[in-house]
Amino acid sequence: MLNFFKGIKIDSKQDNTKTLICWMCLMINKYTIMLLSERMLAALNNQVKLEAESSQVYLGIASWLETQPGLEGYTEFFYRQSEEERHHMLKLIHYINDRDGHAIITALEMPKNTFGQVIEVFQDFLDNELLVSKSINDLVELSLNEKDYLTFKFLQWYLDEQLEEEKMAKTMLEKLQLVGSDRGGIYQLDKDIVGLRTKVSESKEGE
Ligand code: OFO
Numbered sequence: 001m002l003n004f005f006k007g008i009k010i011d012s013k014q015d016n017t018k019t020l021i022c023w024m025c026l027m028i029n030k031y032t033i034m035l036l037s038e039r040m041l042a043a044l045n046n047q048v049k050l051e052a053e054s055s056q057v058y059l060g061i062a063s064w065l066e067t068q069p070g071l072e073g074y075t076e077f078f079y080r081q082s083e084e085e086r087h088h089m090l091k092l093i094h095y096i097n098d099r100d101g102h103a104i105i106t107a108l109e110m111p112k113n114t115f116g117q118v119i120e121v122f123q124d125f126l127d128n129e130l131l132v133s134k135s136i137n138d139l140v141e142l143s144l145n146e147k148d149y150l151t152f153k154f155l156q157w158y159l160d161e162q163l164e165e166e167k168m169a170k171t172m173l174e175k176l177q178l179v180g181s182d183r184g185g186i187y188q189l190d191k192d193i194v195g196l197r198t199k200v201s202e203s204k205e206g207e
Helices: 017-034 038-066 072-098 118-145 149-179 183-205
Strands: none
Touching (some): 038 118, 072 118, 072 183, 118 149
């Protein structure tokens, strides 16, 4: 911050001292607004890890689905979901660093790599999204407690995202519960899921 004050000269004839003090106060105030509190920084960094782990969870699912015959739709869905989670993580990293924090990249838990059946995959998907939603809600609450309105605003995008993802996971889980072990139904949903993803992507682009 001291760099801001380098090269500033006080013209004693014009007595600019008061003006300079006001300007310094403004800059200090600006910095107070821009800096993340320690608690906010730690919580945002925790979210970076959670988004990275979500990406890994969906990558593990996608890789397993790819080894199963005839499940190309579900496979593509989870590869894309994994990429989306990486995008969520990167968005957080840039935000933290832009606010003069430091986004920390940590080691991740090894995700589950094998599943009994397709419905298990969607139960895991929903469980993970509920976990992420809870974490985002906690972050929103913390941002208000810390009076960090920039972070509060930043998190609104994540709230919208979670609403969509929870809805997608619930819809697919309910459909799979309806078809049960009927293989024809499972293969039909494999085709439908690509359409579901496209519909969600289009509604996002239209925003
Ligand atoms: Fe990162 O959006 Fe869901 O998990």
